[in-house]
Amino acid sequence: MSFLPKPKLHHPKLPVNALGYTRRDYEGAISTLCAGCGHDSISAAIIQACFELDIEPHRVAKMSGIGCSSKTPDYFLGASHGFNSVHGRMPSVLTGANLANRDLIYLGVSGDGDSASIGFGQFAHSIRRAVNMTYIVENNGVYGLTKGQFSATSDKGSKAKKGVVNTDEAIDLIGIALQLGATYVGRSFSGDKDQLVPLIKGALRHNGPAFIDCISPCVAFNNHEGSTKSYDFVREHNEAMNFLDVILGREAITTEYAPGEVRDVVQHDGSVLRLRKLHDEYDPTDRVGAMHHLHERKAAGEIVTGLLYIDPDPQDLHENLATVATPLNRLDDAALVPGRKALEKLNASLR
Amino acid sequence: MSGTVTSGPMASGAVTATNDFVVKFANVNGSGSASANQLFAKSILRMGIPIASRNIFPSNIQGLPTWFEVRVSGAGHLGRRGGVDLMVAMNPQTWDRDIAEIDPGGYLLYDSTRPMPNSRFREDINVIGIPLTQMCNAAYTEARQRQLLKNIMYVGALSALLQIEPAVIETLLSEQYKGKEKLAKPNHDAFMMGREWALANLQCPIGLTLERADKVGERIYVDGNSAAGLGAVYGGATVCAWYPITPSTSLAEGFERYARRFRTDAETGKKRYAIVQAEDELASIGMVIGAAWNGARAFTATSGPGISLMQEFVGLSYFAEIPSVIFDVQRAGPSTGMPTRTQQSDVLAAAYASHGDTKHIVLFPEDPHECFTFGADAFDLADRLQQPVFVLLDLDIGMNDWLCEPFDWDDARQMDRGKVMTEAELESGKTFGRYLDVDGDGIPYRTYPGTHPSKGAFFTRGTSRDRFAKYTEVGAAYVDNMQRLLKKFETAKSLVPRPVERPASQPTRTGVLYYGSSSAAMKEALAALEAEGIHLDAMRIRAFPFHDDVMEFIARHDKVFIVEQNRDAQLRTLVMNEGGIAPARLVPVLHYDGTPITARFIHAAIAEKLPSLNVLPFAGAAAE
């Protein structure tokens, strides 16, 4: 394996964003994943989303656990600090990082093994603790890195490459995230860039726990006939609820829609989530309705995708803890150390 | 019952002592005895007489036996002495063992409301019966009041029996109930009721008496967990992530209490700290590492079982070189062991925590004063050395109030954030390699996320990386990194607290090493041994890695005792392993029944082992 740095020469005609960055400036090291791995498409979508949102790459902290999926933060946003932590524990590391500096954007990337098995508890608790983050699970229904064992999101009845049928019930992380109070919940498919990129953009602009379950086929171990996480199976059973456009304040809104076709949700930071509805009855601001719909469609054998739930005005961990506006990692001695006088007073009370 | 002093004269052979005895209270958990016992203890301190007090309690909220032991020591001995001179036996469940524990000639104070057969007493002790329940039932109607004030009533009786100045109690009660005068009155009345009954019905004082002295000085009386929590506030910790476990819970609570007091913005009410009660210890340490990676000072507080759960992350903190501070308040055994008993049994688990080749900084405070200073220093050390720092307390120091030197702080002191490259330094073109040993001390520079738009970002992972944090699995790069980590550990030796030596009054070829909460009992044992002509040079180890002084000390002596509160002589193993010391040179003295080590125990163990060691503790008497 060679590690030649990618040349960062910019083609003069490459499009630039409002910060003057090209898409290239959001790339990372060359991926070492299998050709065709769904995870690489998600990395590309993250790059595209950050480019389009004019995010300063160094204002993003990328965190992950262990797995093929968790390797990917090395392959995007090369100018951001990244942390490939331990298996299943990305959520706690991200929570700590977020506590230290509330001003950065936190992007957690994980796998289905990482989040639904060994890290199921940490996944759940980071959501219920309302950490302001974008949490993406690159869900392939297997342990890729350890070569193809079933994971906890593998559907009951799904077949492994060698023919073994999974007899255990699958964990649907979307259902759990909804129940535990995630305030932005979406599902997508690595093969559907048009749906995925805006979904990630909306999550990055969300001020609370945003969770995206992204089905991401593993070409090496789970893309065969009989698998419910293969490209073919997901394409056939994908039932999109809506399509999303993320509109930042300054962008002119040009496209015209017939009444009833779109719904605008204004997020706390002013960004507008424009939802092109594909199902008339679906209301993405109704948590209970979303849970009901999810279960109903699942029973019918469909994989519902899109922005499934949004609370445009969420409250995050820092608000709950009532921490100061200044990031904790920037507080100096004067702000933190009470000093000698206070200690003398305290001593006096202990005699 | 020849020894009954309810009426009639004191039994012959009764213990007599002034400012030097042990009082033990046997109570029922949840009966409200704690505050009365505290009142008793504090009143002696206010009379200028040193005390050492210890709670001996079960893992239970209500109903099981609990004891509170107060050692009064005008000479200032703060370890447990062993033995009991006066037993205040308020728990029928433990009556027999409580009676058995009294030293011959000692005293028993009990509630004589219900008559007891003679067979339940001992002939060789002095029995003091007070009808406490009867008096309470007569004075109060409410059940809870009857129960709570009975405790204050026995304190009143003790004030007469031992000559506690009533004015001191008055002051303490009015301090305690400041602003709650409604509560002060019944407490005051109960105290006086007990006192007056004793004066009228008992021979006062008994052979044990208190006499005002001036031996306490400026010292304070505080528990180690509160002190360590306060140390974390002064050390600049802003993130605390923890999971409740006895005996460490009150450390996190102490941090909370002091942080709320000192770090709440007066105008906005916002906090300059964050505390998260995590879902388990894995998450606690994960949050600490995440926060420290991102430039905050962060810590967790736990005990042995939590340390076990944190192992994988501790390794990450070591290899990825992320500061972390872990307070371990040690207890005996596993989760279903003796959670409310003390031990020093996590020494090896901390020093070599995790998989792979790892070694960590470990600090051993001897009392709450050092819990405070080491608690603050730990954050400077962690930032400077970019690795885990354990502060090893134990239940004895952590959960008991100790008399110790007052807390001290130098206002000129600044947090040492270690080697952190700033935006300006990056901008000026300084080379940044996350794992580059620029200064030759093994410590690399780091950057905080978000520092600079195009420079200084790096990808954090375990060990598979080169000096510039680029991914590699090349063996030579791994070895290069591991060697630098060793060099860093060498650097640590000069930064951690130095050992404290206490030379014998005569030259000797025998030494003793000890650490942590054994300190007080050790000092007393050394004095007793010296009185018998047994001279030992002593050294208190305060940190791992061991300072060179420790190995020199061992080299200077033929035999060195190592006093510890665990079964397997864990510090001895560490000393042998790190210093290449022959096992025969190091003689273990081990106390591990879950109770704090006593001077009597150390004294007896050393005196007994010495003859067989073929060394004389005297000048020039090398073994040969």
Ligand SMILES: Cc1ncc(C[n+]2csc(CCOP(=O)(O)OP(=O)(O)O)c2C)c(N)n1
């Ligand atoms: C504590 C621990 N146990 C086991 C492993 C081995 N391991 C590495 S990756 C992995 C599974 C990853 O699966 P997933 O999160 O689904 O990621 P994928 O490779 O499928 O993207 C396991 C079990 C480990 N690294 N650490």
Ligand code: SF4
């Ligand atoms: S093993 Fe599967 S998940 Fe891993 S890189 Fe290959 S295709 Fe992707």
Ligand SMILES: [Mg+2]
């Ligand atoms: Mg997987």
